[in-house]
Amino acid sequence: MATPAAVDVDSPPAAESPAVGARPGGRWWAWLLAAAAAAYFYIAPIMLLDSFQRTLATVFMFAALAQGWNVIGGFTGYPSFGQHAFFGLGGYTVAVLMAKARWSFWPSLPVAIVFGALFALLVGMPVLRLRGHYFAIATLGVAEGLREIVSNLSSITGGGAGITVPAVGALATTKYPGNTAFYYLFLTLAIVSTLIVWVIARSRFGYALRAIHQDEEGAAAMGINTTRAKTAAFMISGAITSTAGALYAFQQVTVYPDNIFSVSEFTVLPVVMAVIGGTGTVLGPLGGGVALAFLSEWLRRHYTDLHIFIFGAIIMVGVIFLPEGAANSLRVIRTRRRLPFLENVRRYRL
């Protein structure tokens, strides 16, 4: 890996990369499909079962989380493995404000979003100086540490026994709005985060992030303030993720540190979704998030004992055969009329 030739492996050949070549926004028909799906989902809940609305709400939440990671991991190339810190922070901000300060949900939500962004700023200033694995591990360490702090601050957070949002009865600060409301909230979050990513992808800022991904020194030499761009990307990612966490906490009513700060569910799963869908693309993480969240729910229902086992196998197969994501492989299939799976394996194997 020390040879300069091998270093380039980290950034895939230019023609294949989502960053250059193709238009950043994706194809018009993909957008049309996404818009049609969005419209359908806005009208649909009337004809959906209550339990299915709940499943769909989870699916949308994961799509938003995948987009949140996409901003920092996919575009900027900084693989954050501490997204669950933002998720848990957002959730606990809402839960503590509602349960202890007796706020209602709606003013708590923006506070949670701001906290997510501020925490990203605070953590990002030292940690974004690290790269690669070191960045991944440092963010993971921050998140795990935050979980331990939250579990041990019993007076504020309720500790390991969890905290319950006052959502029912006379003491409720905001009445529990029901599954349909959360369906709409998460759907809106998924759409808004995709639109944010779309705006980023077409903006000067987005090009700066991609430049950092491909060659950070080169980007700095081109006059990009890399520190500011990276930090901004991390803050956007943190804000999206903490919004999802805030909604999740209200939806679950009772949250526990071990549940809401789960690294496998709220960090690794979204990363898998973004990677398999296509990092650094606009619609890839959305598609990957929806597809994998559905798959996960379906497996959970039909193979109760073995669903995680099967899911692990699917992740491995996906990583090996779709290392650049479904979005990019679909592009290769369409433009070159051949299946790129073996090509993908050949590119990254030893």
Added chain:
Amino acid sequence: MSRFLQATVLGLLEGGLYALIAVGFSLVWGVMNIVNLAHGAFVVIGAYLAWELKEQFGIDPLMGMVVVAATLFVAGYLIQRLLINLVVNAPIWMTLLLTFGLELLLVNAVLFIATANLRHISTDYNTASLVLGEVRVPYGQLIAFGVAIVLTLLLVAFMDRTRTGLAIKSTGMDRGAARLVGINARHIYAVTFGLAAALAAAAGAMVAMARPTFSPGDAGRFTLFSFVISVLGGLGNTWGALAGGLVLGVVQAWGGQYLTGTLVNAIAFGALVLVLIVRPSGLLGKPFYEARVEAA
């Protein structure tokens, strides 16, 4: 004072075991730039195999350890050769995800086969203790500590004095150059991963013997400790892993005396982040390789 001394001794013993858990993880990370999230799963599998050998055939865990390590060496070799080698050159998060998928698969296979019950191996020696004045040293943990130190020293000797060990080191320093002088990198990578899996499995057998209980759910914790220790010690640095393990064990034991609940873990993570930011090459100084681009 005696409480403090007791905590220190127990912390050192525990730290030796941590070091044995982490040393393979550190090796794989240092040589191949792979963060193996399935490492804790190997430890758990080692523990269960040792338990199974004891229950089914009455084989003592100290003997069973050899069998378990040999089995996991073969498994690790095949996993690297057939799976991980396929994505070695991909962006780093791909290897993270691949090993994460592997971890899910392995841990849930163990859960499915062996259930989530807490288990323990009991022998006629691991419940007794050696009493030195006011300090009590449990034999089980003492033996595990001794095994950990011996295996770590053997690894150092292997890396420094055998052709294979030197080939592993040179492949880690510069894979391109190593291949130019005729080293089969695919094979060497697989051997490295096999060694790491074997060491993890041996550590698992010791965990099964020395710790009060173990269960499949411990896998994630073992992996996290390995992270912390590898970073503390410097990647691929065997002595560093040993030192990092002992430091972590003692700090946790001391913290346990003065801190409530699980705040000890928060300190471990805080130390991890601090070391990463201030001294990414580890506490013991230079990492195993310096020329590597990713470390910059």
